[in-house]
Amino acid sequence: MDSRLIQMCIEAAAESSDAVEAWRRQRRTLERMPSLLAEALLHRLLHRGLLFPSLLEVFRHSVEKMDLRGQNCVDAEWMAYLGSFHYLSSLNLADCYKISGAALWSIIGITNLKELDLSRCSKMNDAGIRHLSSFPSLERLCISETGVSSEGIRLLSSLTNLYYLDLGGLAVSDLALSSLQGLKKLQFLDLWGSEISNSGAALLQYFPKLSSLNLAWTKVTKLPNLSSLEFLNLSNCTITSIFKGEGDKARLAKLVASNATFADVSGALSNVEIAFLSHLDLSNALIDSFCFLPHLTSVTYLDLGGSPMADDSVENIVCIGAKLTYLSLNNTKVSSEGMEILAGHLPNLETLLLSGTYIDDAAISYIGMMPSLKAINLSGTKIKGLIMQEGSDSSWVPTFSALQNLSQLERLELEGMQLKDAALYPFSILNSLTYLSLQSVILTDESLLLLSASQKLEHLAIRDAVLTNAGLNSFTPPPNLRVLDVRGGWLLTEDAIVLFSRKYPNIKLRHELAVSDRGGDFRYSSPAAQKTVSLKNARKFSVSPPVFDKSALLARDQRIKYTREELLELQFSVAPARFFPR
Amino acid sequence: MAEPSQSKIKKEEMVKLISAEGFEFVISKKAAMVSQTIRNMLTSPGSFAETEHGEVTFPEISTTILEKICQYFYWSLQYASGKETEFHIEPELTLELMMAANYLHT
Numbered sequence: 001m002d003s004r005l006i007q008m009c010i011e012a013a014a015e016s017s018d019a020v021e022a023w024r025r026q027r028r029t030l031e032r033m034p035s036l037l038a039e040a041l042l043h044r045l046l047h048r049g050l051l052f053p054s055l056l057e058v059f060r061h062s063v064e065k066m067d068l069r070g071q072n073c074v075d076a077e078w079m080a081y082l083g084s085f086h087y088l089s090s091l092n093l094a095d096c097y098k099i100s101g102a103a104l105w106s107i108i109g110i111t112n113l114k115e116l117d118l119s120r121c122s123k124m125n126d127a128g129i130r131h132l133s134s135f136p137s138l139e140r141l142c143i144s145e146t147g148v149s150s151e152g153i154r155l156l157s158s159l160t161n162l163y164y165l166d167l168g169g170l171a172v173s174d175l176a177l178s179s180l181q182g183l184k185k186l187q188f189l190d191l192w193g194s195e196i197s198n199s200g201a202a203l204l205q206y207f208p209k210l211s212s213l214n215l216a217w218t219k220v221t222k223l224p225n226l227s228s229l230e231f232l233n234l235s236n237c238t239i240t241s242i243f244k245g246e247g248d249k250a251r252l253a254k255l256v257a258s259n260a261t262f263a264d265v266s267g268a269l270s271n272v273e274i275a276f277l278s279h280l281d282l283s284n285a286l287i288d289s290f291c292f293l294p295h296l297t298s299v300t301y302l303d304l305g306g307s308p309m310a311d312d313s314v315e316n317i318v319c320i321g322a323k324l325t326y327l328s329l330n331n332t333k334v335s336s337e338g339m340e341i342l343a344g345h346l347p348n349l350e351t352l353l354l355s356g357t358y359i360d361d362a363a364i365s366y367i368g369m370m371p372s373l374k375a376i377n378l379s380g381t382k383i384k385g386l387i388m389q390e391g392s393d394s395s396w397v398p399t400f401s402a403l404q405n406l407s408q409l410e411r412l413e414l415e416g417m418q419l420k421d422a423a424l425y426p427f428s429i430l431n432s433l434t435y436l437s438l439q440s441v442i443l444t445d446e447s448l449l450l451l452s453a454s455q456k457l458e459h460l461a462i463r464d465a466v467l468t469n470a471g472l473n474s475f476t477p478p479p480n481l482r483v484l485d486v487r488g489g490w491l492l493t494e495d496a497i498v499l500f501s502r503k504y505p506n507i508k509l510r511h512e513l514a515v516s517d518r519g520g521d522f523r524y525s526s527p528a529a530q531k532t533v534s535l536k537n538a539r540k541f542s543v544s545p546p547v548f549d550k551s552a553l554l555a556r557d558q559r560i561k562y563t564r565e566e567l568l569e570l571q572f573s574v575a576p577a578r579f580f581p582r
Numbered sequence: 583m584a585e586p587s588q589s590k591i592k593k594e595e596m597v598k599l600i601s602a603e604g605f606e607f608v609i610s611k612k613a614a615m616v617s618q619t620i621r622n623m624l625t626s627p628g629s630f631a632e633t634e635h636g637e638v639t640f641p642e643i644s645t646t647i648l649e650k651i652c653q654y655f656y657w658s659l660q661y662a663s664g665k666e667t668e669f670h671i672e673p674e675l676t677l678e679l680m681m682a683a684n685y686l687h688t
Contacts, residue, residue: 004658004688005658005683006683009680012672013673013680022674023673023674023677026678029677029678029681034681034684036684041680
């Protein structure tokens, strides 16, 4: 919806409940409205808190896709109205916790429904699945983390048009899986956290089109040969063999095995057709050796974060370095010596993550030899940004100047490090830098002064630093700056924060005392509810002003702030506003 | 001698948009070209009658809406030249206007 006039119309139509009243009786217009426009208007109304069940009805002839994800207000009444949306093909009800199995009965008349997302609707149960069996046209179904049992899953066998099935977090047994063998069109299957064992995994061969499979957090150790598979997730599994068996080998493109345990990684991967493997995630995996790496000639994305990788195995990465664009070695034992081995062998690397490694300032000059780098993370390392120059007049020299040849460097993360102001001098010559995140308790106002020269910066974080009001006040932000994050700046006062926000309204200032970071996200549908909450706040603080509980204030879940009695009171003060007929 | 050629230039610069009820709006070609649909009609070689006469009929768009659309064309030109004023849309027109905008690719 790139048209400006359409955007302006939608804004005007969803401006207030009075605006809604002005058009809601134009039934004939609403009926012939193109679905894309109707959907854009409906979702705008939803986010403005102006949509309620009886208004839904005006869209029933025009809307084909509806996304009600995370809308706490969606309940059985909404479902009753949705039942008359005969053209609806896609309905997303993820995280609508009021939706129960019985509520699905209302929508069984929508014969066009192809996609249904009920993820994390905890009241959704086997009875609901029974209603679902009247949707033979259903192609995509997500019921992860619901109350559906193995019995309910067996009922899905009648939905033979399914190509996408998400059963994550459900107790799917081998028996339940075997009853789904008739779903021959299945391409995507998510079974994380299920009770599938090796004998269940053997049944996966009966899905001839399966291309994406998630078996994370299961007891599966051996996978049969699944020749159509392209994406495989075996995170948190103990893996002994993948794709052992007869027939064509799978052209696996992506393998995720983070936190997995390999007794013999070369053996486990020996049946995988590695020529197509481009994405390999082995973060935090227990791996006996890295000798298999040189064979992975097509890999461009390699995550070895938290694995036993160390300087003596870095040589294995060098062999496949020419193709790599993403490399994570976070929290490994790799040191500057390892970086010396890698330097010059990673010509196409765009992202390099080295947080929590053993590297020091010596590594920076090696990183400077990787010409395509766009993003670097060096957080939590021993890098100081300054080294003592050897020679007659010993002086401190900033080491980050070694990055000056990285003409594409956009993102730099340097958190949890002992960086001094003087280390920041070279940043002004990094011409493409748009995102810089610093966290150091010894940075001062001078850092702000230095960084105002980085003209391209859009996001700047200087956290936990010794910034003063005067420093913030005299800071001239770079022209494109959108976010300034000074959280943990314990010397700053509310006045200075407010002053800065007023002076630069386009910049989002993040600080514990900034308004946007304080209020939390109110997601109440009616203005009446908001009013009640703010009154509550006022009362609470006036009762105990000296104890200003910051953690409660910052808590995302507003319910934590109230006792059970207060919540009940709130509930009844809100309810009439919502059910009042408009 | 100079007069007919001058009026010819003038005629070329203006276009006539006709609403469902037959009301005619004569606006500058530059303004009308804010709409991608009208631009295509007026600039595509030959085939469209609209190209020759500089006249476009919209049997689906009512007079009220077409008037608003023309206002928007001029507002849009102003906006593009840096004059940032507000374009007010009456809520009762939003639906029809949205659909017309969708059809006109503006």
